[in-house]
Amino acid sequence: MEAVTLGDATLAALRGVHIRRKPARSGAPHRTGQHVLRDSIEAGTFEEAFFAAPAPGETDRLLRIAKQTLIAGKNLRRAAVAEGRSLSASERLLSSLTRSAIDVYERLLTIARVCHGRIFPSYDDLAEKTGLGRATVARALAVLEAIGFLVRQRRFVRVASDEPGPRYEQTSNAYRVLLPERVMKFIPRWLRPAPLPDDELQRLADRAADTEAMLSRLSCKDLANELLQGPLAKVLAKLGASIDRQERESQNDPQPLPESYIREIKGVGLVGQRSNA
Template sequence: MGAVTLARASFMSLDRIERTRPRSRSGAPNPTRAHVHPNSRRAGTFEDDFFYTYAKGETDRLYKKAVELLKRKNAIRRLARSEGRQLSEDERLATLITPAAVRVFEQLTHLARTCAGKVFPTWEWIETHTGLSRASVGRGLSILAKMGLLDKQRRCVPIDPPADRPKARNAQTSNVYRMSFPNRLARFLPRRLRPVPLPDDVVQRETDRIEEIEAMRLWRTPRQVVAEEIEDAGLRRVLDSLAIAIEKQESQKNGQPLLDSYVLSTDGVGLDGQRFNA
């Protein structure tokens, strides 16, 4: 009986230690205890390329399109039901919009209009100005991102490690946002809110330009690919050294050209007539 009691006490102590160990949302151990999302980028390093510069009245038009889409989402469902079919992918996205999402979108477009496109409010600010709960704000932002009306990027800032997190180097800060209205949803709007279609020659020129760019990208060297597509500095250094080694190895495979084949002669065409032993 004493042995059983001792074993039970050991299991209870191990369970207590396991419960107090800090863990991340995925369930894996988090030794740094840093509250930073994995897709965060350091504040002040990318914002100039991220933010949009909106034309005069563009933010108001974006909000009006969102409101009109909210009015028409039930009509989209009724049409699919009357035709006896399931919603298409574009129709499903159009019907995701909710009144709470539109209220969040209204405040974000207002900030974009008054702050020259630089939109980075905290959730507390959005809660205060929309009158929504934190959960409703989170759902609204998620819906807008799924529909393509909103692009979001998490940010973090460097900090001095606190006493309870000695290995933490960064802390989460407010996200940055930019708004747009995808063309795949524009067909559900009335004609007065749809963008004017481009002429066929303009569309063809843009298609040709994209194809030319893709063809040029195929001829990039490994080092150019690493420099253009890898953002992390440490990973870029490692891949750059590998790219240099690959380029050196490939350059050794190419033999010297046959210089004699370029010698011109009047006695024959090609190699015949250029050399006596051709």
């Protein structure tokens, strides 16, 4: 699964709003002048759309699948050596999963279950609870994200300062646990989701088509209110209202919203849900 940060989806959605952002390497000064990592979003402005409470038993199932993926990765390496071949890119990614990564993932799943999906531990907290080094935790999170077991969003917070102007500092990342599609063929059949009947697939397809047609007729403001909730919805609705006014002033016969714009706005509210169990 390709991980898409909520920051990227938000910027893509605000097509008419241009925010100047200097390209920088990780750790370089943020556009505010503070040392905030690239692609960070202010804490408290997006979490309602990002976090999702797991269904009963979902965290236990995700942990079993992660452990089965670890076994599958070891078997892939043994088979490649026995057959005298090289692992494919996808196989190398799966075989990069380690026991340490499983321990970190188990800790994230525990937080997800106890805190109803609100996962934002610090590296130090994960290191303390798992007994691993901070660098090991960082590598484990990178592997889990690359495979698709989680998506993470960097965050920053405002801090008080006697000097003029706003001040910011980095805070813990926000995480959301997922079920990656790429591991499905490597785990036992009993752990895979049951396939939907053909009539249910057709019903879902018809419903999606009807929803897409309905969304294409909404204004930017109504589209943001329909698909999002919380502070982020209010911000996008306000921006959408501004875009609507500009369109009304520029043309007498407003046209339906293009499908690309609808997909971009939907991506803000639905990021990470494509592979959710």
